[in-house]
Amino acid sequence: MSAKTNISAKSTLFTSENKWEEILEDKEFIKVFLSDVLEDYILKQRWYGGKSSHLKYIELSEYFRIQQKDEVYFGLILEVNFKEAFYHHYFLPIAFVSDEAFAKESKILPLKLKNQDGFIIDAMHLEAFRKVVYQRICTALPIDKTPVQYHKTANFDFPKYESSRFMGVEQSNTSIVYNDTFILKFFRRIYADKNPDYEMSHFLSDKKDFKNTPPYLGSMNIIDSENTNITIGLMQKLVPNKGDAWEYFLKELNVIYASIDSKKIDFKNLPDIEIFKRKKITELPPQIVDWIGLNLLNKIKLLAKRTAEMHIALGSKFEETAFTPTRFNGDYTVWLKNRLTYQFQNRLNLTENNLHKLEGNSLQLAQEFLDNKNEIRKRLVNFDWTKLKGERIRIHGDYHLGQILVQEDDFCILDFEGEPESTIRDRKVKQPPLKDVAGLFRSFHYAIYSTIFNNQTTYTKTQEELSEYGELLYKYMVAVFLETYRKVTQNANLSIGYTNERIYLLKYCLLEKAIYELGYELNSRPKWTIIPLKGIANILNS
DSSP, X not given: OEEEEEOSSSOEEEEESSOGGGGGGOHHHHHHIIIIIIHHHHHTOTTOOOTTSOEEEEEEEEEEEEEETTEEEEEEEEEEEETTSOEEEEEEEEEEESOGGGGTTTEEEEEEOSSOEEEEEEGGGOHHHHHHHHHHHHTOOSSOOSSEEEEEOTTOOOXXXXXEEEOXXXXXXXXXXXXXXXXXXXXXXXXXXXXXXXXXXXXXIIISOOTTSOOEEEEEEXXXXXXXXXXXXXXXXXXXXXXXXXXHHHXXXXXXHXXXXXXXXXXXXXXXXXXXXXOOGGGSOHHXXXXXXXXXXXXXXXXXXXXXXXXXXXXXXXXSGGGOOEEOOHHHHHHHHHHHHHHHHHHHHHHHHHGGGOOHHHHHHHHHHHHTHHHHHHHHHOOOGGGOOSEEBOOOSSOSGGGEEEOSSSEEEOOOOOOTTSOHHHHTSOBOTHHHHHHHHHHHHHHHHHHHHHTTTTOSSOHHHHHHHHHHHHHHHHHHHHHHHHHHHHHTTOOOXXXXXXXXXXXXXXXXXXXXXXXXXXXXXXXXXXXXXXXXXXXXXX
């Protein structure tokens, strides 16, 4: 039995005759908890991904115990239903504390139980909870058939628990750093399947010994009522780094742009290059090397090598169906066309509805995008798989400079969850590896234009002139990357197609990626729509 008593406009006291260990057996409590409390609480959380939609109601899909001896916490799987006729699932671990000092940042509601008063809080904010999860992973058995399964990699022994803390600001997931050595990523939005980040990280580091991703060390999963394995957490080694490649490239590109003024570099004196033309660094014109600098060129070469090695590892497993390379076929083509035509129509509608937010070149390019809609749709639909001889493999799926850490003299690739807008099933579809390459090229393009936008008052050239330099710079960055990438994949017998096929796939994937980006920019940063719109125009004109 349970009841609630209003204390003030901002707080409600819930009373239950149950003990904490039995609280979720109280159906009346659950009903009130979900509708009166969590609907308000979840809207304020940074990890909640439904802010652009309208919440209808919340249901408790599953719950499970996370415990060690007498310490009992509950993991809630919340089904959040929206008025737009779809739903999300979220993971929320809860704890009961009697001391309000533990409830300052994460209080969900006051609660009066049969035997004590206190507060329900998000258990992530309680060190005792974080310690229990760490210890359960540390002591995991090789075979675990319980509903809540903890796993640790073989031949690795975790040290004794010393400390835990949040890593940075909480985003779509919650990352906990243990002993300043390990990181446990709790997935807040979850799916009725193994998370791709868990699958890919486990496969690459544990099974293929790929050195340029954080080593997989353990995980936490649940088996739900339908016997589905759901990933809750992923434990990896914390990789020493100097920040991500996005910030690194921005700094390097700023130096390159500043040199236009300091070295008095005339655009007319810089040799042009055909887009997607492969070039070794030693084959580049001296004017280009002097302008861009060997440091960034060698970093791009190394990044191409690591990207190729990642794809070689992902395409080299023939015993496990989930990672076995496959060919292009009719089923893939139908899936691709359906997905892209829907996405394209969505972007057309968004563009038409947001033209009033655009001006100058952005407005002109947006109008060209709308005028060319039939040509773009034709390119997306006319995907002829019968002419493609390359392989499809599991890929990163959301590959950009922000997903890559810079180390002393190397790179580390992370976050294999895939494209945020895609369903869990779509994220696991085998794709041409060049789709990842296209994602990185779009990131190069973004970094160049971000440098222009963020430093306009520093440079003497006009934005239009700086864009000219930027487009040329982009083509040389692509040339150096493709030369190394093709060589490394070819030496390892990973089939990515012949030259014409590679260029066709790159153009197709670049167009797809730029159309995808357009939606984000129109919704969040209308002034930045010029970047994906310029990318779309480049493909149409190439």
